Amino acid sequence: MAKKQFKAESKRLLDLMINSIYTHKEIFLREIISNASDAIDKLYYLTLSENTGISREDFYIRLTADSEARTLTITDNGIGMSKEELENNLGTIAQSGSLQFKQENADKMENKEDIDIIGQFGVGFYSAFMVASKIEVLSKRYGQDQAYMWESTGADGYSVTECDKEDVGTQIILYIKEDTEDEKYGEYLHEHRIKELIKKYSDYIRYPIKMNVEKHKMKEATEEQKADKDYTPEYETYREDETLNSMVPIWKKSKGAITAEEYNQFYKEKFFDFEDPARVIHTNVEGVSTYNALLYVPARTPYNYYTKEYEKGLQLYSSGVLIMDKCADLLPDYFSFVKGLVDSQDLSLNISREMLQHDRQLKAIAVRLEKKIKSELLDMLNTDREKYEKFFENFGMQLKFGAYNEFGMHKDAVKELLMFYSSSEKKLVTFSEYVSRMKEDQKYIYYACGESREQLDKQPQTEMLKDKGYEILYCTDEIDEFAIKIISAVDEKQFKSVSSDDLGIEETAEEKEAMEKQAEENKDLFAAMKEALEGKVSEVRVSQRLKSHPVCLTSNGEISIEMEKVLNSIPANNDKVSAEKVLEINANHKVFEALKSAFENDKDKVKEYAKLLYNQALLIEGMPVEDPIEFSNAICSLM
Numbered sequence: 310m311a312k313k314q315f316k317a318e319s320k321r322l323l324d325l326m327i328n329s330i331y332t333h334k335e336i337f338l339r340e341i342i343s344n345a346s347d348a349i350d351k352l353y354y355l356t357l358s359e360n361t362g363i364s365r366e367d368f369y370i371r372l373t374a375d376s377e378a379r380t381l382t383i384t385d386n387g388i389g390m391s392k393e394e395l396e397n398n399l400g401t402i403a404q405s406g407s408l409q410f411k412q413e414n415a416d417k418m419e420n421k422e423d424i425d426i427i428g429q430f431g432v433g434f435y436s437a438f439m440v441a442s443k444i445e446v447l448s449k450r451y452g453q454d455q456a457y458m459w460e461s462t463g464a465d466g467y468s469v470t471e472c473d474k475e476d477v478g479t480q481i482i483l484y485i486k487e488d489t490e491d492e493k494y495g496e497y498l499h500e501h502r503i504k505e506l507i508k509k510y511s512d513y514i515r516y517p518i519k520m521n522v523e524k525h526k527m528k529e530a531t532e533e534q535k536a537d538k539d540y541t542p543e544y545e546t547y548r549e550d551e552t553l554n555s556m557v558p559i560w561k562k563s564k565g566a567i568t569a570e571e572y573n574q575f576y577k578e579k580f581f582d583f584e585d586p587a588r589v590i591h592t593n594v595e596g597v598s599t600y601n602a603l604l605y606v607p608a609r610t611p612y613n614y615y616t617k618e619y620e621k622g623l624q625l626y627s628s629g630v631l632i633m634d635k636c637a638d639l640l641p642d643y644f645s646f647v648k649g650l651v652d653s654q655d656l657s658l659n660i661s662r663e664m665l666q667h668d669r670q671l672k673a674i675a676v677r678l679e680k681k682i683k684s685e686l687l688d689m690l691n692t693d694r695e696k697y698e699k700f701f702e703n704f705g706m707q708l709k710f711g712a713y714n715e716f717g718m719h720k721d722a723v724k725e726l727l728m729f730y731s732s733s734e735k736k737l738v739t740f741s742e743y744v745s746r747m748k749e750d751q752k753y754i755y756y757a758c759g760e761s762r763e764q765l766d767k768q769p770q771t772e773m774l775k776d777k778g779y780e781i782l783y784c785t786d787e788i789d790e791f792a793i794k795i796i797s798a799v800d801e802k803q804f805k806s807v808s809s810d811d812l813g814i815e816e817t818a819e820e821k822e823a824m825e826k827q828a829e830e831n832k833d834l835f836a837a838m839k840e841a842l843e844g845k846v847s848e849v850r851v852s853q854r855l856k857s858h859p860v861c862l863t864s865n866g867e868i869s870i871e872m873e874k875v876l877n878s879i880p881a882n883n884d885k886v887s888a889e890k891v892l893e894i895n896a897n898h899k900v901f902e903a904l905k906s907a908f909e910n911d912k913d914k915v916k917e918y919a920k921l922l923y924n925q926a927l928l929i930e931g932m933p934v935e936d937p938i939e940f941s942n943a944i945c946s947l948m
């Protein structure tokens with residue numbers, strides 16, 4: 310059976326092409342400029358093999374806006390189009406002369422770094438109909454004498470006629486649509502808007518994009534005016550050619566050819582920071598996925614960093630043309646502070662160039678970038694401690710959230726990067742540093758949670774551990790304990806809160822016996838105290854961890870006192886949680902003697918003492934006492 314070809318309703322198709330593919334009308338300029346760059350690349354390619362008498366410096370793209378005639382003209386001195394090419398390329402939807410060129414010359418174009426053909430789908434040109442009611446394309450093909458004009462108002466079709474054009478190349482005249490209520494098409498005739506679009510999308514097109522723009526300068530003063538002290542300088546307007554694009558993508562240069570100053574300058578201009586970055590990461594990767602990436606770690610926290618407004622992501626370029634301004638998929642959340650860009654020719658763009666077709670390549674790039682960022686941060690940690698600590702002050706919280714989020718899925722990726730303040734070193738330390746210093750008999754990595762380092766320094770629960778020479782990590786951010794709990798162990802050493810029931814301290818047989826004896830002897834006293842506290846604590850017991858302080862609160866079970874504070878402070882959380890609190894008494898303290906004698910002589914006193922001690926312990930924990938008036942009266946009556 311003979312196969313039949315699909316037919317296409319070309320008018321409908323063109324309409325779809327123009328009105329359904331793109332989300333932003335402004336990209337039409339990116340498409341027309343990219344075509345001009347491709348056309349120049351093609352002629353440049355020819356000059357490499359035959360003597361055309363043209364050198365690379367001769368090439369340019371020129372923009373001219375005429376507000377009165379409402380035309381925007383884009384001229385290039387590239388290869389141009391013959392009559393047949395105008396018909397084939399601009400008369401056939403999805404016919405890409407550029408793709409064909411690339412395929413035909415694929416072998417010879419390898420290693421030609423200064424040629425980078427952008428077009429591939431054969432549709433970009435028609436995007437100009439989003440903003441133009443009529444388009445004229447005047448073109449003279451290199452090596453031909455006759456020029457032709459292609460003309461169309463869109464869906465109605467097109468015509469190709471002979472025309473006069475002196476120079477080789479193409480001139481595209483867009484007749485910009487009249488403004489409507491919703492769309493101010495006239496903006497595409499304004500110099501500043503055109504400049505903005507070139508900077509945004511086409512800044513790295515490697516040929517100059519020129520425009521004759523209006524400028525102002527101070528008029529030179531006459532001798533007479535100079536002598537006049539009331540003279541105010543006058544300004545005059547003049548016009549001058551300006552190259553609107555930067556042309557050279559700094560990230561495509563070899564690393565050795567870029568100075569630190571250039572890297573920093575680029576960062577500040579591109580990512581609107583006034584401080585130099587803390588770290589520059591420039592990487593050119595070839596292989597399964599080929600890409601260049603230029604990444605920066607800011608030296609300070611952006612003002613909106615820890616808010617919902619902050620948007621993570623890297624700029625994504627394909628052949629130097631901007632595809633996405635903030636590609637979020639390129640960065641994991643815990644590295645969301647990284648700014649920068651990725652440029653790759655290997656991306657499968659979708660037809661609008663606003664998105665990617667497959668995220669497989671993107672994922673592969675993201676995985677490699679993550680590894681790279683981590684190794685650079687570790688390098689900073691190992692070679693420039695001071696800088697790393699500053700970095701950690703800025704973004705450490707994000708890394709800690711990274712360890713905790715998604716049920717700890719990424720904890721292994723970030724745990725080496727985390728730092729906590731150490732009770733003994735009096736500075737930020739890493740987990741591995743802690744582990745390397747652990748005492749021989751030390752079972753756990755100890756941590757203490759509280760409001761501030763100063764408060765934790767004095768925390769009663771830490772006394773015994775410090776006495777034994779154990780180091781304690783201070784957790785002062787709300788996220789800290791959650792992150793530590795989810796990491797659970799480092800080098801097989803588990804974490805232990807200084808307030809948890811079993812501290813894992815080896816006791817001698819005598820110590821053990823003495824503790825058990827005391828517990829047994831004072832069983833009734835503790836039961837009476839527990840009763841007096843009416844369910845506020847699950848247990849009253851002799852403390853193993855106190856030395857000079859009379860009491861402290863600790864907890865049994867998964868929820869610590871610090872976690873109770875954090876969870877209950879979340880505004881939307883209606884299910885209040887409660888830690889299983891334990892009141893610990895220092896059996897070697899005078900207060901304990903007082904308790905014992907009260908228990909023998911005056912049972913009501915025990916009730917009062919129990920409440921007093923419980924409230925004291927609450928205050929030490931940084932928690933409010935439940936009834937401040939009762940508490941203060943109790944102290945007064947005691948005095």
Ligand SMILES: Nc1ncnc2c1ncn2[C@@H]1O[C@H](COP(=O)(O)OP(=O)(O)OP(=O)(O)O)[C@@H](O)[C@H]1O
Pocket residue numbers: 340344345348385387388389390398399404405406407408427428429430431432433434435479
């Ligand atoms: N300024 C120009 N000079 C020479 N040829 C051009 C010019 N503009 C367009 N063309 C030709 O017209 C073809 C179609 O252009 P169009 O922008 O529709 O698609 P493309 O650039 O090939 O692909 P894409 O849709 O990916 O941009 C191009 O491939 C090229 O051959």
